[in-house]
Amino acid sequence: MTSLYANAMGPSFIVPLAMNNRRQPEVFTLRRSLCDPTHVRRRSRSSLKTSGVTMAAATPTAQCEYTLHVDADSRKYPILFSEGVISKPDTFKPFITGDKVLIVTNSTIAPLYLNQVKSAIAATGVSVFDVVLPDGEEYKSLDYVSQIWDVCMEHRLDRKSVLIALGGGVIGDTTGFAASAFVRGVPFVQVPTTLLAIVDSSVGGKTGINHPMGKNMIGAFYQPHAVIVDSNVLKTLDDRQLAAGIAEVIKYGIICDWRFFEWCEQNVERLSSRDPDATQYAMIQSCKYKADIVSQDEKESGLRAILNLGHTFGHAIEASMGYGSWLHGEAVAAGMVMACEMSARLGWISSDVTRRVEAVLARASLPTRPPPSVTLERFMTYMSVDKKVEAGVLRLILLKEPGKAIVTSDFPESILFDTIMHYQQLYKESPGTYEHATLGLPK
Amino acid sequence: MTSLYANAMGPSFIVPLAMNNRRQPEVFTLRRSLCDPTHVRRRSRSSLKTSGVTMAAATPTAQCEYTLHVDADSRKYPILFSEGVISKPDTFKPFITGDKVLIVTNSTIAPLYLNQVKSAIAATGVSVFDVVLPDGEEYKSLDYVSQIWDVCMEHRLDRKSVLIALGGGVIGDTTGFAASAFVRGVPFVQVPTTLLAIVDSSVGGKTGINHPMGKNMIGAFYQPHAVIVDSNVLKTLDDRQLAAGIAEVIKYGIICDWRFFEWCEQNVERLSSRDPDATQYAMIQSCKYKADIVSQDEKESGLRAILNLGHTFGHAIEASMGYGSWLHGEAVAAGMVMACEMSARLGWISSDVTRRVEAVLARASLPTRPPPSVTLERFMTYMSVDKKVEAGVLRLILLKEPGKAIVTSDFPESILFDTIMHYQQLYKESPGTYEHATLGLPK
Numbered sequence: 001m002t003s004l005y006a007n008a009m010g011p012s013f014i015v016p017l018a019m020n021n022r023r024q025p026e027v028f029t030l031r032r033s034l035c036d037p038t039h040v041r042r043r044s045r046s047s048l049k050t051s052g053v054t055m056a057a058a059t060p061t062a063q064c065e066y067t068l069h070v071d072a073d074s075r076k077y078p079i080l081f082s083e084g085v086i087s088k089p090d091t092f093k094p095f096i097t098g099d100k101v102l103i104v105t106n107s108t109i110a111p112l113y114l115n116q117v118k119s120a121i122a123a124t125g126v127s128v129f130d131v132v133l134p135d136g137e138e139y140k141s142l143d144y145v146s147q148i149w150d151v152c153m154e155h156r157l158d159r160k161s162v163l164i165a166l167g168g169g170v171i172g173d174t175t176g177f178a179a180s181a182f183v184r185g186v187p188f189v190q191v192p193t194t195l196l197a198i199v200d201s202s203v204g205g206k207t208g209i210n211h212p213m214g215k216n217m218i219g220a221f222y223q224p225h226a227v228i229v230d231s232n233v234l235k236t237l238d239d240r241q242l243a244a245g246i247a248e249v250i251k252y253g254i255i256c257d258w259r260f261f262e263w264c265e266q267n268v269e270r271l272s273s274r275d276p277d278a279t280q281y282a283m284i285q286s287c288k289y290k291a292d293i294v295s296q297d298e299k300e301s302g303l304r305a306i307l308n309l310g311h312t313f314g315h316a317i318e319a320s321m322g323y324g325s326w327l328h329g330e331a332v333a334a335g336m337v338m339a340c341e342m343s344a345r346l347g348w349i350s351s352d353v354t355r356r357v358e359a360v361l362a363r364a365s366l367p368t369r370p371p372p373s374v375t376l377e378r379f380m381t382y383m384s385v386d387k388k389v390e391a392g393v394l395r396l397i398l399l400k401e402p403g404k405a406i407v408t409s410d411f412p413e414s415i416l417f418d419t420i421m422h423y424q425q426l427y428k429e430s431p432g433t434y435e436h437a438t439l440g441l442p443k
Numbered sequence: 444m445t446s447l448y449a450n451a452m453g454p455s456f457i458v459p460l461a462m463n464n465r466r467q468p469e470v471f472t473l474r475r476s477l478c479d480p481t482h483v484r485r486r487s488r489s490s491l492k493t494s495g496v497t498m499a500a501a502t503p504t505a506q507c508e509y510t511l512h513v514d515a516d517s518r519k520y521p522i523l524f525s526e527g528v529i530s531k532p533d534t535f536k537p538f539i540t541g542d543k544v545l546i547v548t549n550s551t552i553a554p555l556y557l558n559q560v561k562s563a564i565a566a567t568g569v570s571v572f573d574v575v576l577p578d579g580e581e582y583k584s585l586d587y588v589s590q591i592w593d594v595c596m597e598h599r600l601d602r603k604s605v606l607i608a609l610g611g612g613v614i615g616d617t618t619g620f621a622a623s624a625f626v627r628g629v630p631f632v633q634v635p636t637t638l639l640a641i642v643d644s645s646v647g648g649k650t651g652i653n654h655p656m657g658k659n660m661i662g663a664f665y666q667p668h669a670v671i672v673d674s675n676v677l678k679t680l681d682d683r684q685l686a687a688g689i690a691e692v693i694k695y696g697i698i699c700d701w702r703f704f705e706w707c708e709q710n711v712e713r714l715s716s717r718d719p720d721a722t723q724y725a726m727i728q729s730c731k732y733k734a735d736i737v738s739q740d741e742k743e744s745g746l747r748a749i750l751n752l753g754h755t756f757g758h759a760i761e762a763s764m765g766y767g768s769w770l771h772g773e774a775v776a777a778g779m780v781m782a783c784e785m786s787a788r789l790g791w792i793s794s795d796v797t798r799r800v801e802a803v804l805a806r807a808s809l810p811t812r813p814p815p816s817v818t819l820e821r822f823m824t825y826m827s828v829d830k831k832v833e834a835g836v837l838r839l840i841l842l843k844e845p846g847k848a849i850v851t852s853d854f855p856e857s858i859l860f861d862t863i864m865h866y867q868q869l870y871k872e873s874p875g876t877y878e879h880a881t882l883g884l885p886k
């Protein structure tokens with residue numbers, strides 16, 4: 001059998017997908033070298049797992065099915081990739097422990113997918129309840145977590161009841177936190193419906209909500225019991241949201257595998273045009289990188305922080321612009337360019353790398369510069385409440401070389417200032433071109 | 444050197460306390476047999492620790508100092524026992540990681556102890572903030588956790604900042620939950636100020652708040668980084684609160700060491716009259732039992748539930764009477780008698796055991812019967828939302844024999860009903876005596 005991606009420019013570890021044939025399940029072990037963050041403080045050698053991620057072609061069916069196993073310290077769980085999987089009772093059955101299930105979703109997703117998920121779960125013989133939250137980052141708040149708990153209490157959910165997050169990162173983060181704390185923790189299953197949630201937020205167990213004074217400030221490390229990925233749901237996702245997810249896909253290449261970045265350079269239009277094979281490949285690869293990093297550092301004592309490339313700058317943009325104005329992935333895109341720019345100014349990478357990152361993001365219709373209204377002062381204000389500040393010291397994720405990110409506070413503050421001022425300068429010099437690079441998003 | 448308690452009727456494993464002399468530190472390993480819950484589902488043999496608790500006489504000082512080490516899966520931490528310890532900077536220094544500390548306490552405790560703790564911590568060179576909550580179980584709620592988070596944000600606490608819980612179980616539970624979720628977890632230190640908090644709630648990492656529809660329904664398993672016990676603080680505790688703590692002390696004897704129960708029978712008046720030696724002994728023993736159980740089953744997948752002897756009945760009493768009317772320890776006292784009564788009706792223990800439990804609790808001025816107003820119907824309503832209900836099945840902690848508790852759902856419901864009705868019957872027969880056994884607490 002030939003690899004589905006035999007002709008793609010992907011890295012050599014590509015795993016053949018079991019498609020439309022009856023091969024026996026096979027287990028492939030991910031080579032740790034695919035993601036080799038040697039610059040980063042690792043756990044002591046004795047506690048390093050040989051591999052935190054294994055990949056198995058699931059029981060063959062007529063469709064492409066894929067299972068990736070995440071091996072975090074606190075829990076092992078599968079990520080299932082399969083089209084149409086969210087409407088099949090068998091999908092959910094193994095993860096239902098008690099006799100009650102609560103699906104949490106939002107008012108946009110409910111009319112699209114709630115009924116099929118609800119019917120699939122009800123067919124397993126349990127009582128299924130739902131709570132439909134309003135749609136938006138501003139509802140990722142304590143009030144709505146509290147509302148989920150009210151519904152749990154009202155229907156007398158217990159320790160074995162399961163919470164299902166059906167939605168993007170907002171629903172996933174909120175539901176995960178609700179699940180972590182209801183009766184001190186009930187099982188929960190992620191059913192991500194945005195590309196960003198599939199490749200990033202639903203895997204790895206970071207859950208949480210925003211505080212009025214800062215994003216994701218309240219939460220828990222709480223791994224799901226399963227992640228169920230049905231790429232069909234992406235069909236209804238709008239282009240801007242899709243692009244925001246592509247930013248996170250590209251991120252993995254930048255932080256831990258430059259060959260995957262190069263694959264993105266070659267295939268970014270296929271991702272934007274929702275080519276199913278390219279999308280499936282990007283999703284699986286992204287989840288592998290994420291799972292591998294999480295398996296080495298679940299609680300972000302070191303390595304895991306590299307996943308936040310561009311996020312400190314990005315959070316400052318999001319917060320300063322008012323949440324919802326720039327999408328998370330858009331802010332991260334501009335933030336990643338800033339992190340590259342700063343790394344180049346530190347002499348760690350060539351500015352050519354920054355240009356390539358900019359170019360591929362722009363081709364995915366993502367912004368590559370911060371909005372001009374986010375001044376140095378505003379950046380500094382918002383960055384100082386970032387979770388990556390410790391005892392007053394700001395740590396940033398920067399690039400030591402293409403495909404190798406590090407967490408560091410070892411930089412002159414002046415270089416950070418210069419980096420931010422660079423964009424203010426660019427805007428002053430040529431407001432017209434500058435706006436192009438922010439893609440007409442609110443300034 | 445002779446044991447401080449050489450003449451006490453305590454079990455043979457008593458560890459000599461290093462008092463007023465200059466002995467070298469010694470480490471004693473607790474014999475697992477002191478708490479031998481053989482009836483209870485244990486973790487698989489291979490993962491059983493040889494001992495989860497070690498006990499060390501700390502560096503000798505002029506005063507009695509004691510350190511017990513808790514070895515939970517998620518964290519190892521010390522419990523320090525020493526008079527006057529809360530006003531010494533050296534106490535806190537080892538546990539302060541960042542440059543900011545937030546003390547959470549309440550309006551009763553603040554005037555008594557806040558200044559000394561604050562000064563001690565400030566002397567270590569960090570910024571110390573405080574938040575003083577109103578006093579009462581009704582403030583163990585999401586609103587007040589949210590208030591703690593607001594203060595954390597306002598003072599820009601970060602991942603290395605430390606939260607200190609200075610108070611009883613209410614402050615400890617609330618602060619612990621706040622600490623578990625602020626930036627997904629900051630270090631926290633328990634400084635328990637009630638006997639109940641010292642012997643029970645501050646050790647073991649159960650944190651949480653009440654939901655309007657049920658007690659302790661929202662929370663996290665989150666171990667403190669240290670527990671600091673200064674028995675001096677008990678001097679200001681009122682008698683009723685002290686008795687509530689004694690109930691939990693007696694509980695340990697009933698659930699896991701009948702010899703310790705017998706020690707309580709012989710010494711209960713010494714505890715009620717605040718005899719320092721008896722109190723210190725009871726505190727240390729209680730923490731050993733708790734730490735040992737927690738080290739075997741941190742997340743309450745089995746064994747740990749025995750700590751809740753009397754709690755399911757007790758919660759129903761507390762909830763039905765309105766929180767604050769009966770104290771937690773009082774409700775647990777009556778609940779433990781009910782659990783014994785039910786165990787005797789199941790033929791597992793003799794009714795003589797129930798009488799002895801009743802008698803020792805009554806000597807500690809604790810109620811030994813539920814209030815007559817909590818009818819069968821009310822018991823069943825409140826017990827059905829208890830966290831020990833799983834998939835609709837109520838599990839109770841009952842006694843298989845004196846000193847051996849089990850978690851079980853293997854009982855005829857009729858025996859549960861009969862047990863509850865027994866008290867209704869007693870009340871009907873002789874309201875006067877009955878009221879005596881509830882000690883004039885609200886009916």
Ligand SMILES: NC(=O)c1ccc[n+]([C@@H]2O[C@H](COP(=O)([O-])OP(=O)(O)OC[C@H]3O[C@@H](n4cnc5c(N)ncnc54)[C@H](O)[C@@H]3O)[C@@H](O)[C@H]2O)c1
Nearest residue numbers: 108135168169170171193194196197200201206233236237
């Ligand atoms: N937990 C983590 O590790 C992690 C990582 C990255 C981001 N995040 C968080 O994730 C959030 C962003 O997630 P997101 O980008 O998925 O945003 P989102 O959840 O707000 O979803 C984006 C929009 O798409 C809609 N939508 C979702 N699925 C759809 C579908 N299939 N069809 C049509 N519309 C659909 C949503 O209703 C919403 O309007 C942020 O809060 C961010 O902090 C968390």
Ligand SMILES: NC(=O)c1ccc[n+]([C@@H]2O[C@H](COP(=O)([O-])OP(=O)(O)OC[C@H]3O[C@@H](n4cnc5c(N)ncnc54)[C@H](O)[C@@H]3O)[C@@H](O)[C@H]2O)c1
Nearest residue numbers: 551578611612613614636637639640643644649676679680
């Ligand atoms: N986390 C656990 O494992 C666990 C275990 C048992 C109980 N609990 C919880 O603990 C709570 C009960 O704790 P509690 O009995 O300590 O009650 P509490 O915290 O309400 O304290 C009792 C009263 O004593 C006052 N007080 C505290 N210390 C004092 C002192 N040194 N001097 C004078 N007054 C003082 C308090 O202000 C309060 O009015 C309940 O909410 C219960 O659910 C938790």
